[in-house]
Amino acid sequence: MLRxxxxxxVRTRYFLRRYMPTNILLELIRTRRGLKGGIPAMLLAAPYLLAANYCITVIDGGGSGWLNLLVLLFCWNALKFIAIGPVSLALLAGARLREQRERRALRGSGIGSAAGFL
Known part of the structure; x- marks a missing residue:
């Protein structure tokens, strides 16, 4: 049963990471090339929060209770986009430090310097 x-x-997690649009976008932001897009991606939280607010308004006006699931989904996606900003900055700082160390190591070993080729 546990197995x-x-x-x-595992299959549910794979499906959600592979096919859900917000997760695809977050995976693209976590790449080295996309790390600079973390802060602008935080702006995508606003439409999700507006959609959650609209659903809450409809529920308060006598709407169907299943809209609570949409509110939960919208709030979860908004939190993911709010969190990706600081996370992407930390990952970008780590990547830049790692690249700087690699450049210093290459400079120290003489690889890539013009003097070695003359």
Missing amino acids: LLCALS
Whole structure:
């Protein structure tokens, strides 16, 4: 039974990471090339929060209770986009420090300097 639950959990996580649009965008932001887009991506939280607010308004006006699931989904996606900003800055800083160390190591070993080729 535990094995079945673990397998189901892994497959669900794979499906969500692979096919859900917000997760695809977050994966693109986590690449080295996309790290600079983390702060602008935080702006995408606003439409999600507006959609959640609209659903809450509809629910308060006598709307269907299943809209609570959409509110939960919209709030979760908004939180993901709010969190990616600081995370991307930390990852970008780490990547730049790593690249700087690699450049210093190459400079120190003489690889890439013009004097070695003359």
